[in-house]
Amino acid sequence: MSNFNTILLECDNISKQFGFFFALNKISFQLDESSILGVIGANGAGKTTLIRILSGLISPTSGKIIIKGKNYKTDDKSIRKIIGTITNKSFLYEELTIYENLKFFSKLYSIYDKSTFKDKIEHYTEKFNLSNWIFEPISNLSNGMKQKVEIIRILIQNPSILLLDEPFSGLDFNTIKLLVKILIDLKEKDKLTIVIATHKIEVVQEISDTILILKKGKISKFAPIKEIDKNKIESYY
């Protein structure tokens, strides 16, 4: 948005068609480094499709995505390494412990280092109050704890951009509050760029720098949060 910051993510005329239906229709926007973009919209507006395209789970029908100066079409593998994704379905294996899951994902991203891994895990689990649960299977954890493990999973990847699809669904008020604090910390201290697709307008208003409102697959509004009248957000739906 500003001229002084580096552009981390650039979407140029992204469209996604399922049969005759356009889930996304010519979406274009740019996102700066170390900023939070809140993506909101009614059900079926295209929020999840946008996150899935950005995370590489599905390919756009047309358009171009540039992340850190690299084109998704030509640098697929290296872009995936710098993206951390959390969707409404957990990537964690329920029967494996927190430690085993994190070890598996760090190996998957080729960042596993035997000498430092244990310290890294201890650091993050302590930070997220999960120290006593490291060797517990994921199935024994609450939803809030699982979401924290998901965040640790992406943090150990050391990504440049986090893509979150409905990260607050099924969580109680206190856990949402805690996650919001964690996300703000990640943006401010770790300089991460975060894209959040959610229905929770109040959370988006609280943490986003920029807001993207989707309506029937098209951009209805894209502007810095301070330029938007908070009482009129729903009128863009």
Add this chain to the structure above:
Amino acid sequence: MKTPKKPAKSYRKLFITILQKDIKSEIRQINDIFSIILFGIISIFIFSSAYNTVNLGVRMPIEIFVIQIWLIIFFTLIFIMIKLFVQEKEKGTLYGLTSSPVSNSVLLISKAVFCFILLSFIELILILFSFFISIPSIQSLNLNEFLLYIMIGIILPTLDLSICGTLVSALSMYSKNKSFVLPLLLFPIILPITSPIISLNIKLLEGELISMIVIELLFLLAHAILMFSILIFVSDELLSE
């Protein structure tokens, strides 16, 4: 300056990582394997008791023994196929794999090897069990011939079936009616090899020379190579939604 990792070495590491994860997960859900084995054992009992009702005290002919074994193995394969991709897709964990920088072909090969290991383990138990329960009329099979039977009659077809199973499991995971599509797609793919597998097993258990099974052997090898090539060539299309 650090030398960059060789791709083959990193592919091998990733392959082992995914395989280890699958085996570990499976061990933690041991009840699933137990129920598959139980299904096999019950099937062997039904076959044996049905045969013994009419032919009391007569050993089971090799033809019936082989058909019994492979019928159970084909059904076991369908159970395992559901575990490969369909369950991962349903749980959402598949997206963790497909959004990672791991190449789709590495992912598919590790799943095929996992299918092979799991199927071989279940087969081992069921074949040993059926030898004691069904008592097939095998005349004089020495150790070498028995090992040859295991290698060519069991392991080679199992490898071929594992590749076919992985291919079909990946093909059907995005369809709406998976339980219908899965066996429907598997049927035409394994149909050409059912007859050579049965023939190969009967000939090997009858102690025939290897020169007598060359055609079946070559056919199975060719089928396995063809299926593996398809699996690798279409890996990106198979795993993209």
